[in-house]
Amino acid sequence: MVHVLVLGGGFGGVAAAHQLRNLLSADDEVTLIAASDTFFVGFAKLWELGDVRPLAEGTRSLSSLENHRIRYVNAEITAIDASACSVETSAGAFTADGMIVALGATHPAKHATFFGTGVHNVYSAQALPGLKQALLAAAETGADENATVVISILGAPYLCPPAPFEAALIVDEWLRQRECRDRVDLVVSTPQPITLPVAGPDASHFLSEQLKARGVRVLTEHKVEDIDSDGTIRFGNGEELRGSLIAGVPAAAPPPVVASSQLAADGGWIKPDPRTFATSFDRIYAAGDCTLVPTANAQLPKAGVFAEAEGRVAATNLAADLIGGSRAEFDGHGYCFLELPGRKVARVEGNFYAEPRPDVVLSAPDAASFAAKQQWESQRLSEWFE
Ligand SMILES: Cc1cc2nc3c(=O)[nH]c(=O)nc-3n(C[C@H](O)[C@H](O)[C@H](O)COP(=O)(O)OP(=O)(O)OC[C@H]3O[C@@H](n4cnc5c(N)ncnc54)[C@H](O)[C@@H]3O)c2cc1C
The missing domain is CATH 3.50.50.60 (FAD/NAD(P)-binding domain)
Known part of the structure; x- marks a missing residue:
């Protein structure tokens, strides 16, 4: 039996925890630790701001991860020991066989x-x-x-x-x-x-x-x-x-618990391998906004779409380390929604890893893409939390 820890219950952490649950055996343990009990997509805040839809309608409790056999611990992580693959939290210490760090970002x-x-x-x-x-x-x-x-x-x-x-x-x-x-x-x-x-x-x-x-x-x-x-x-x-x-x-600034850990690189961010999301520590991966992933002209955007993709890749590779199976690589493809008045959405989409600069294009805004954005949210809320 193996035990894995997922630190953080945002896009990166929740996507990773589900992927681990899918790939590991039924008697292996997946524990997700997060300080905030709620999940919602970032743009739901703007919908609340514009009276498009109350934030509460798009909010889910991380407790429902338990329905998917993911153990959820609502606690503040106060220290990460990457060498020992363990963490200190307000709910005690946890040690595991592998770990995914997806603790998001804070601000300066x-x-x-x-x-x-x-x-x-x-x-x-x-x-x-x-x-x-x-x-x-x-x-x-x-x-x-x-x-x-x-x-x-x-x-x-x-x-x-x-x-x-x-x-x-x-x-x-x-x-x-x-x-x-x-x-x-x-x-x-x-x-x-x-x-x-x-x-x-x-x-x-x-x-x-x-x-x-x-x-x-x-x-x-x-x-x-x-x-x-x-x-x-x-x-x-x-x-x-x-x-x-x-x-x-x-x-964006790195969370203090990340910046003060052995995982911290430039400016306190974690700099994992940009394709596998492995860190320099065995069986420890990092995904989402707590990472710095350089691209040809800047860095990968800090966005839920990327955090989710990274979380899945990291989880696949951690599962392969622990029990064997296929490995995964992120190829740099992704997109950002751009919402415009009149319930229209355009997408900035392409290969963010392309050289000598990201190869991304803007699609024309339309109502169908607004519906696709709504669908994108509802699919994640139902697949991950129901
Ligand atoms: C207004 C707004 C609109 C946005 N719109 C979009 C969009 O349209 N598309 C898109 O892709 N992205 C969008 N984003 C960005 C997106 O929300 C983030 O990039 C995404 O949430 C990052 O996911 P993450 O898992 O890395 O971090 P987060 O979602 O921030 O999750 C971090 C997790 O770590 C936990 N945590 C942090 N520190 C600790 C600690 N010490 N102990 C315990 N737990 C801790 C938190 O409680 C949380 O569960 C938007 C953001 C905002 C603010």
Whole structure:
């Protein structure tokens, strides 16, 4: 009998745990440990923000993994000992024959400071009700004077590259429905030179035109240096912008428990083999946002689609290490959804590992792809949690 540990209950961890369960024998044990009991896809937060659908409808409890014979432990992991293949947690210590680390990403301390002083975190489910209330207040304030709502990408890389721009389009639509869009100056700032560097100049141009058509101003090469308590954003290029409401998109940072482990490489991230997701420790693999996977022009996007694919590959290879069987390799193919007004979706899709640059193209937005995005979510919720 073998026992494997999966650290993290997001896309990477849940996909890995199911794959291990499928490949290992019935008497082998799969234990998944996660601090948060819930699972939902990232874009469900934007649907909550835009009143498209309540977040609760797309949320599942990790406890239902037990129905799939995956043992679930709701605990905080406080230390990872890669040499011993063991972890310390708030529910005690666990040792196993193999391990998959899929602990996601957190954000830098500086960005946490901004969130503590009035900037709303667009990426936090807990912050969404406050953000919606503040949006309404900003729009009402705008009855006498124009309000300025700024969605500010605070650093890169950040999760799901199109999401901040999707958030701007969702806020635009939300304000239009409340007939107060004309009183709000809606701005997105990014430190990057174009909107979607990972997708290339054509896709970035397309997205910029979509935003322009909706009256959303985009400030590229605007790196946030500081945000004053009165809402003045100071950019690295010397410019300043005062926001009545600032919604920040934090940069991604490695979870402290990963950064302080033997697995940590550049900047505290885990750098596994980009095709097998093996780490330098035997029978220890890493998948998802806690990894840094270089590509020809940057790095693999931090997105659920990739975390899931990596989790499956890592699990297949760990099962092969433990009980034999086929191995798997990730070939770099993947996609990102780009949701546009009118319930349409475009996809940025292709080979992110291509040389000398990722070979990705943007598909034309249509309603069928929006339906495919909905289906993508519902399939995972039912296969993984029912
Ligand atoms: C607004 C928004 C929209 C998005 N839209 C998309 C999209 O359209 N398509 C797409 O592919 N991706 C999208 N994403 C990105 C996607 O959600 C993430 O990339 C994905 O969740 C990463 O999966 P993961 O398994 O690596 O990490 P996570 O999903 O973050 O999971 C990490 C897990 O580790 C656990 N954990 C962390 N630290 C500890 C600890 N110390 N102890 C115990 N447990 C711990 C957490 O509780 C969690 O269970 C979006 C993200 C956001 C914020």
